[in-house]
Amino acid sequence: MTMPFYVPPEQVMKDRADYARKGIARGRSLIGMTGSDGIVLVAENPSRTLYKISEIYDRIAFAGVGKYNEFEMLRIAGVRQADVKGYSFAREDVNARSLANAYAQTLGQVFTHELKPYEIEILVAQVGATPDDDEMFQILYDGVVNDKEGFTVLGGQADAVSELMEQRYQAGLDLAAAVKLGAGALAGSDGTPLTASQLEVAMLDRRRARRAFRRVKGDELDALLASS
């Protein structure tokens, strides 16, 4: 009978974390930021049909980076949870915090109990009446939740993009400024800003009455990127 080698739990966790981090870093980055018009989400995504950013509920959006099938599964679970909650109780009872907690539970469970951790990082954003009321929860592959203010960067070259955002981001940006900032920061410090065909942009529009989520694309995106 062969005996399995003893692997200390610290090593198991470290290996899993390294595995997940590598998978996430292989992808492209995504930025979420709050501004005067609402929460703006900008991602590098050449696909027109496979979205990284999507609507969860009236004031809540979802964004994921890493393995598509893994965050897509969480997105659908989130939409279901929000719709069931809104139907059972009231629309105003659906909030980002409880959704972020549910995601953290799932990711934490998968990280410790499954064969392989999810190679994803997700963002749950909720727009409020003013930028101060905006909420952004970033959830890591191991279930760790971070409450972000101002802006946050997920996936890809997150550290490098974060550094650029740190220098360039200011509170109170309007939609055009936020989109241009995102397109520039995703390109890196010496690259030319990304073009409309390389970007996926969506926003939670503070002024919209009920469903705040909308995609910014086509002519509107071209015009925003070209504005000075």
Place this chain on the structure above:
Amino acid sequence: MVAIRYPDGVVMAGDRRATSGYLIASRRIDKVYPADDTSGIAIAGAAGPAVELVRLFQTQLEHYEKIEGETLSLEGKANQLGQLVRGNLPAAMQGFVVVPLFAGFDAHHGGGRVFSFDVTGGKYEEFDFQTNGSGGIHARNWIKAQWREDLTEAETVDLALRALFAAADEDAATGGPDLIRRIFPTVAVIDASGFRSIDDDTIARRADALIGGREEGGDE
């Protein structure tokens, strides 16, 4: 409740009365609701199950849209509603009947479409207009006599109001224009730009202008 097609879309309208036996349970109930951005639903029958049916239908349409990333076709929505009505059949057999009218703007067909349902969930597409509810037959006859292919939006709204007034004139369970409390029908227009409710002031103005017409026995 009435749903009337015109060249650019559909007008839906409903009176405001809910009854409980011979009592008036509510003078201000709304019976026309948006189903989603491009379609509306008008309910008749048992109020409790009907309002619940609307809520479930709205949730289902929105859920589908978010999961799939695109809205259902108008035909798809109508079939879905038919299934919900079918699910109510056991309750309908005990007297809690719910029969909605469904109408919307179909981008693929480039126009408005109207669907009616029976208690078993059977779905029937109507050519130009349909009515439901206790006074529906009177409203339908009024529309039938007046409807033309080339009605404008404003004319269609007027026709809907007059049809409801005609129904209220004949049917005890249909609420007429309430001039004391200023309560008038709920009216919505659905065209290429989507579902929009006509505001109370506009409807009150139109109702004031139309009151006392032949549909209310004005010539008698």
